[in-house]
Amino acid sequence: xxxxxxxxxxxxxxxxxxxxxxxxxxxxxxxxxxxxxxxxxxxxxxxxxxxxxxxxxxxxxxxxxxxxxxxxxxxxxxxxxxxxxxxxxxxxxxxxxxxxxxxxxxxxxxxxxxxxxxxxxxxxxxxxxxxxxxxxxxxxxxxxxxxxxxxxxxxxxxxxxxxxxxxxxxxxx
Numbered sequence: 729x730x731x732x733x734x735x736x737x738x739x740x741x742x743x744x745x746x747x748x749x750x751x752x753x754x755x756x757x758x759x760x761x762x763x764x765x766x767x768x769x770x771x772x773x774x775x776x777x778x779x780x781x782x783x784x785x786x787x788x789x790x791x792x793x794x795x796x797x798x799x800x801x802x803x804x805x806x807x808x809x810x811x812x813x814x815x816x817x818x819x820x821x822x823x824x825x826x827x828x829x830x831x832x833x834x835x836x837x838x839x840x841x842x843x844x845x846x847x848x849x850x851x852x853x854x855x856x857x858x859x860x861x862x863x864x865x866x867x868x869x870x871x872x873x874x875x876x877x878x879x880x881x882x883x884x885x886x887x888x889x890x891x892x893x894x895x896x897x898x899x900x901x
Contacts, residue, residue, distance in 0.1 A: 744876070746762060754887060761773075786874070787872070792870075794867065822836065833861040839878060870895070
């Protein structure tokens with residue numbers, strides 16, 4: 729006989745202080761935080777460290793509109809994120825449309841090698857995986873990324889998809 733699958737951890741509704749969006753986040757093993765940057769608020773959901781301890785799994789959400797400093801239109805932004813970088817052995821999947829809570833997202837994945845930690849001192853190469861979703865809202869867009877170690881990225885795929893499907897726009901965004 730096979731044993732039943734371990735139940736997934738519970739999720740809870742969440743709205744960051746900036747009211748950037750609403751959605752569901754996992755209750756266990758993740759820590760929400762938000763900070764103000766030069767490009768506006770960024771929401772981060774911090775997960776577990778990678779097996780090496782050099783990279784923390786992080787889901788982030790940013791909103792870009794014409795008032796955002798350095799705004800780049802959505803097509804150019806996607807092209808920029810998908811560009812080649814031979815130095816990091818970057819590999820990018822084709823763009824796939826996926827229906828999510830906010831509409832039709834443009835999704836793709838990026839795998840590259842980075843030297844971690846980024847600050848001065850000893851570092852080593854780690855293979856990094858990113859799930860990326862760019863979700864248009866008129867001419868503006870949400871950029872949602874889940875960055876993790878390549879060794880553990882499949883453990884987070886369902887969390888990324890569930891989060892995207894739960895996202896809703898607030899304040900007319």
